[in-house]
Amino acid sequence: xxxxxEERALAEKARAGDHNAFAxxxxxxxxxxxxxxxxxxxVHEDAEDAVQEGFVRAYQALDRFDTTQSFGAWLNRIxxxxxxxxxxxxxxxxxxxxxEALQSPFRDPAExxxxxxxxxxALAQLPERARSVIVLHDIEGFTHVEIGVMLGIxxxxxxxxxxxxxxxxxxxxxxLRG
Amino acid sequence: MTDELRFRGPTGPADSDSLGEPLTGLVRDAYLPxxxxxxxxxxxxxxxxxxVKTAGVEDSxxxxxxxxxxxxxxxxxxxxxxxxxxxxxRLSESDSQYAYESVIQTPTPDADASEAxxxxxxxxxxxxxxxxxxxxH
Numbered sequence: 384x385x386x387x388x389e390e391r392a393l394a395e396k397a398r399a400g401d402h403n404a405f406a407x408x409x410x411x412x413x414x415x416x417x418x419x420x421x422x423x424x425x426v427h428e429d430a431e432d433a434v435q436e437g438f439v440r441a442y443q444a445l446d447r448f449d450t451t452q453s454f455g456a457w458l459n460r461i462x463x464x465x466x467x468x469x470x471x472x473x474x475x476x477x478x479x480x481x482x483e484a485l486q487s488p489f490r491d492p493a494e495x496x497x498x499x500x501x502x503x504x505a506l507a508q509l510p511e512r513a514r515s516v517i518v519l520h521d522i523e524g525f526t527h528v529e530i531g532v533m534l535g536i537x538x539x540x541x542x543x544x545x546x547x548x549x550x551x552x553x554x555x556x557x558x559l560r561g
Numbered sequence: 562m563t564d565e566l567r568f569r570g571p572t573g574p575a576d577s578d579s580l581g582e583p584l585t586g587l588v589r590d591a592y593l594p595x596x597x598x599x600x601x602x603x604x605x606x607x608x609x610x611x612x613v614k615t616a617g618v619e620d621s622x623x624x625x626x627x628x629x630x631x632x633x634x635x636x637x638x639x640x641x642x643x644x645x646x647x648x649x650x651r652l653s654e655s656d657s658q659y660a661y662e663s664v665i666q667t668p669t670p671d672a673d674a675s676e677a678x679x680x681x682x683x684x685x686x687x688x689x690x691x692x693x694x695x696x697x698h
Contacts, residue, residue: 405613409606417605421592431605438609439616502591521580522589549580556584 386453394450397442405445409438412455415523416462419533422518423466424473425506433469437462456529463533470511505555513548516541521549 390411396404413434420433440461441448448457506514515534519525520541527545531538579585 402610402614406606406610409609410602413602413605413609418592431608434605435609435612439612442613443616498587499591502587506588517580518588518592521585522592546578549578552580552584552588556587 386451390454391450394448394454398445398448398450405442408454408458412458413438415455416458418523419459419462419519420466422523423463423511423515423534424470425514429469429473430466433462433466436465436469440465459529460533464535467534501556505552508555509548509551510544512536513544513551516544517548517552520545 390408393404393407393411397408416434416437417430420437421427421430424430424433437458441458444461448454509517512534516530519530519533520527525533526538527541528538530536530541534541536544580588
């Protein structure tokens with residue numbers, strides 16, 4: 384994988400102790416990091432916590448980061464771990480909590496109220512890991528191997544989780560399809 | 562400013578098992594950030610950097626400087642404790658042996674008395690022999 388020159392330069396400066404360079408890395412990667420965290424913890428506030436914790440851990444481990452590798456991939460693993468830690472401390476989400484968490488500013492509120500309720504209900508029935516895998520793969524575009532590294536599971540397990548999660552979602556939301 | 566402002570979507574070859582666009586779109590919408598504006602991301606960046614700076618200050622405190630030495634110190638302390646334990650044990654064994662030997666080698670009071678009696682008898686005999694010799698010459 385080719386590392387963009389801008390990212391490599393920022394990573395090298397940040398390793399040398401340049402705070403502004405680290406802020407540049409934050410600007411480059413915070414959105415993606417947020418989406419990774421949100422796929423795992425679902426709730427916005429938890430995702431923000433995981434992102435902040437992930438960047439702090441990355442900053443503290445900068446001396447161990449290999450600047451020939453992708454900072455984004457390394458960061459995403461750290462953020463995923465932070466999100467998993469937060470998820471372990473939380474109780475299982477109820478459908479209501481998920482429904483509150485899954486809000487979109489881009490839809491008609493009335494229409495979306497129905498959709499988000501159905502979606503939240505369906506997602507709540509998936510195991511947490513399966514939910515994360517489906518979002519990380521189908522929405523974020525990570526490969527099975529990348530997801531496996533982030534979640535600490537073999538790539539084959541991520542693939543099989545994805546298959547089962549999709550099957551279940553299809554059944555639960557079949558009247559919304561097409 | 563970011564190279565990852567939008568979802569990438571699945572990469573690689575076409576996925577025959579895919580959920581399909583209506584469902585994927587629904588899930589995608591649901592997982593969009595709650596506040597997707599430049600102001601929100603700038604605010605998050607500030608909060609992240611504030612925590613990073615705090616973490617940097619924590620790292621530079623004196624106990625953080627000592628932290629890397631803590632493990633080496635602990636190992637050294639355990640080694641010293643183990644060595645002193647062995648030395649104590651040896652000393653204790655040697656004291657016991659010394660005490661034992663002292664008990665074994667100390668003459669009994671009766672033996673002293675016999676020796677004293679014997680030496681008194683010897684001295685009397687020598688004196689009598691000397692007197693006899695002088696008188697005979």
